[in-house]
Amino acid sequence: MTVTDHSRATADAAHTHGLGTPTPDASRADRPTSFDVDAFTVPTGREEEWRFSPLKDIKPMLADQATDGHLEWDVPALPEGVTLTEVSPADARERSVRAPGDRASAVAAAHAGGAMALTIAPNTVVDEPIQITVTGRGEDVRGHLLVEAGASSEATVIIERRGTATYSEFVSVDLADNAGLNLVLLQLWDEDAVHAGEVVARLGRDSRLRGSVVTLGGKAVRLNTSAAFAGEGASVDLFGLYFADSGQHQEHQLFVDHAVPRCTSRVTYKGALAGATARTVWIGDVLIRKEAEETDTYELNRNLVLTDGARADSVPNLEIETGEIAGAGHASATGRFDDEQMFYLRSRGISEEEARKLVVRGFFADLIQEIGVPTVEESLMKAIDLELEHVNEELAEEHA
Amino acid sequence: MSTLEIKNLHASVETPEGTKQILKGVDLTINSGETHAIMGPNGSGKSTLAYSLAGHPKYEITEGSVTLDGEDVLAMSVDERAKAGMFLAMQYPVEVPGVSVSNFLRTAKTAIDGEAPKLRTWVKDVKKSMDDLRMDSSFAERNVNEGFSGGEKKRHEILQMELLAPKIAVLDETDSGLDVDALRIVSEGVNRVKDNTGLGIMLITHYTRILKYIQPDFVHVFVNGQIAEQGGRELADRLEAEGYDRFLASA
Ligand SMILES: Nc1ncnc2c1ncn2[C@@H]1O[C@H](COP(=O)(O)OP(=O)(O)OP(=O)(O)O)[C@@H](O)[C@H]1O
Ligand SMILES: [Mg+2]
Numbered sequence A: 001m002t003v004t005d006h007s008r009a010t011a012d013a014a015h016t017h018g019l020g021t022p023t024p025d026a027s028r029a030d031r032p033t034s035f036d037v038d039a040f041t042v043p044t045g046r047e048e049e050w051r052f053s054p055l056k057d058i059k060p061m062l063a064d065q066a067t068d069g070h071l072e073w074d075v076p077a078l079p080e081g082v083t084l085t086e087v088s089p090a091d092a093r094e095r096s097v098r099a100p101g102d103r104a105s106a107v108a109a110a111h112a113g114g115a116m117a118l119t120i121a122p123n124t125v126v127d128e129p130i131q132i133t134v135t136g137r138g139e140d141v142r143g144h145l146l147v148e149a150g151a152s153s154e155a156t157v158i159i160e161r162r163g164t165a166t167y168s169e170f171v172s173v174d175l176a177d178n179a180g181l182n183l184v185l186l187q188l189w190d191e192d193a194v195h196a197g198e199v200v201a202r203l204g205r206d207s208r209l210r211g212s213v214v215t216l217g218g219k220a221v222r223l224n225t226s227a228a229f230a231g232e233g234a235s236v237d238l239f240g241l242y243f244a245d246s247g248q249h250q251e252h253q254l255f256v257d258h259a260v261p262r263c264t265s266r267v268t269y270k271g272a273l274a275g276a277t278a279r280t281v282w283i284g285d286v287l288i289r290k291e292a293e294e295t296d297t298y299e300l301n302r303n304l305v306l307t308d309g310a311r312a313d314s315v316p317n318l319e320i321e322t323g324e325i326a327g328a329g330h331a332s333a334t335g336r337f338d339d340e341q342m343f344y345l346r347s348r349g350i351s352e353e354e355a356r357k358l359v360v361r362g363f364f365a366d367l368i369q370e371i372g373v374p375t376v377e378e379s380l381m382k383a384i385d386l387e388l389e390h391v392n393e394e395l396a397e398e399h400a
Numbered sequence B: 001m002s003t004l005e006i007k008n009l010h011a012s013v014e015t016p017e018g019t020k021q022i023l024k025g026v027d028l029t030i031n032s033g034e035t036h037a038i039m040g041p042n043g044s045g046k047s048t049l050a051y052s053l054a055g056h057p058k059y060e061i062t063e064g065s066v067t068l069d070g071e072d073v074l075a076m077s078v079d080e081r082a083k084a085g086m087f088l089a090m091q092y093p094v095e096v097p098g099v100s101v102s103n104f105l106r107t108a109k110t111a112i113d114g115e116a117p118k119l120r121t122w123v124k125d126v127k128k129s130m131d132d133l134r135m136d137s138s139f140a141e142r143n144v145n146e147g148f149s150g151g152e153k154k155r156h157e158i159l160q161m162e163l164l165a166p167k168i169a170v171l172d173e174t175d176s177g178l179d180v181d182a183l184r185i186v187s188e189g190v191n192r193v194k195d196n197t198g199l200g201i202m203l204i205t206h207y208t209r210i211l212k213y214i215q216p217d218f219v220h221v222f223v224n225g226q227i228a229e230q231g232g233r234e235l236a237d238r239l240e241a242e243g244y245d246r247f248l249a250s251a
Helices: A055-062 A089-095 A103-111 A339-346 A352-370 A374-399 B046-054 B078-084 B101-113 B119-132 B137-141 B150-164 B180-197 B208-212 B233-242 B245-250
Strands: A002-004 A071-074 A082-087 A115-120 A130-149 A154-175 A180-187 A194-203 A208-215 A220-229 A235-244 A249-258 A264-273 A279-288 A296-305 A311-320 A327-336 B003-015 B018-031 B035-039 B059-068 B086-089 B096-100 B168-172 B200-205 B218-223 B226-231
Touching: A055 A103, A055 A154, A055 A194, A055 A220, A071 A154, A082 A089, A082 A130, A089 A115, A089 A130, A103 A130, A103 A154, A103 A194, A115 A154, A130 A180, A154 A208, A180 A220, A194 A208, A194 A235, A208 A220, A208 A249, A220 A235, A235 A249, A235 A279, A235 A352, A235 A374, A249 A264, A249 A296, A264 A279, A264 A311, A264 A352, A279 A296, A279 A327, A296 A311, A296 A352, A311 A327, A339 A352, A339 B078, A339 B096, A352 A374, A352 B096, A352 B101, B003 B046, B018 B046, B018 B059, B018 B200, B018 B226, B035 B233, B046 B059, B046 B078, B046 B086, B046 B168, B046 B200, B078 B086, B078 B101, B086 B150, B096 B101, B101 B119, B101 B137, B101 B150, B119 B137, B119 B150, B119 B180, B150 B168, B150 B180, B180 B208, B200 B208, B208 B233, B218 B233, B218 B245, B226 B233
Parallel strands: A115 A130, A130 A154, A154 A180, A154 A194, A180 A208, A194 A220, A208 A235, A220 A249, A235 A264, A249 A279, A264 A296, A279 A311, A296 A327, B035 B200, B035 B218, B086 B168, B168 B200
Antiparallel strands: A002 A327, A071 A130, A082 A115, B003 B018, B003 B059, B218 B226
């Protein structure tokens, strides 16, 4: 793979942010948060956090208007100590770890009509993954979701999104002290779905969050994930896997906020792209505040471009305000599966389709193992193979 | 018994300066069990011949024919050629990150045979072949050619040749860049495969050194996209002593 470093990263804060008119040198920490939709102007596409986004697709979700659509929830019998309840709008705000950070998310929270709260009681340890499937029926839907992991609880939660919808959401993830949560968000939408989501996590003292995001389906998916440390000794691992083919826009923005000492963060996102109009964006911001001594952080984004024309943007950004850190680094690389590699594999009898499969499976294999839920790992490999079949068909058509 | 027949082969490549004719009428027949050494100066078109036989998309065949046991090789896709029994050990093997050697070998073997190899014998075969080529078993878990030294890449090519058991193998400078020990190990590997499978070999080389280990049945002098002279082993010695001057002068 020819590796070109597309990283536009700088180890300082020379990076623009902000709403409306971007202010140079503004810290990521300065971005406003609010439940008030009007606190955010309608993005024009020039803002730092919107400049890569397909605003045309996202536009319906920026209007300060109620919708009457719903997703269908398929919830299994929940284990003891775990509940899923509907929460009033006032409570939903109250129980969110913070307010929305952009207009789409503020609109989602404002018009969701309250929230669904998945609550794991303190000291509850659930061995089996809790698998929830939500299915879109082609409607316009706003959602607000609370995931609350009580102190010293331990659970795996998988939320799988299927079908189609124009869906925006605000997801609050609250880890109380010493909680361990493995949260897997699967975007397996049909090809015409549009999804804008903000996931904000707060990590209490000694808590551990493993957050995996998998985006395979949808016409446009924009997921904005933030994790903020509220207590010392906590750790977050954020994994992401995406695969875009022609006509798909997949965008993942991340923000890890080290505000307290002795916390660890790892961000690992990998994406594959195939088809001339496939488009992916990854923006990874990490802020190590002055107080956050002995922070240990590393973020990585790798993209594998399988065909000409596909475009992967990758923007890591590390802001460091203290000299007392244990480790901080980032890496970003976009590689191409090129003609010479293809020739080499084919000269050993491996067909073009098989060659692509070999390379893509190899590219994702270690990441998939990190998700830590065997059933999800298996179904993901299958989903990636399906995705590849799709790609192969598309390429065969292009050649024909 | 297999026969590769190359007749009047012409090939060109597109360059920024225009189409460049590289192969200008190559005639060569290789039968099972025969070893043909091809020697020629840099840039004479040896690798182009090798790539053209394997079907590299960069080279356009403008004239001539290539058949393997009467089948039209030029009409086959790259992978079909491999399945038909052609093998190319490349001068510069390609790195394929993310794909482990063991996965690669198994996938290739399955593709060539049309069915997955029996797991137990396969694991044994791979291990034996790697041992014979003095490749540490840890290579199986490494990514294809990634971070391999020049010599390790060449051994890996011969490993593939042994496991895929082709009818005709083209070895493009498999000996270049090898120290004496590695050269001996690789040559023994080639001889072992030849003894076991009786494959026909086109051995492209700059140095007669390898011919001490691998006995050529024929030596061809390749100059300016053509075979300029053929002979036996003694021709190689003469080339080593005299160089290519007498061919270049007439070319
Ligand atoms: N893709 C290409 N684009 C432009 N020129 C090429 C290309 N491939 C080969 N050539 C040219 O064709 C000629 C023959 O190249 P080739 O690699 O076949 O030579 P060779 O005999 O294998 O040389 P060496 O002994 O150095 O390996 C050279 O002049 C080379 O520069
Ligand atoms: Mg060459």
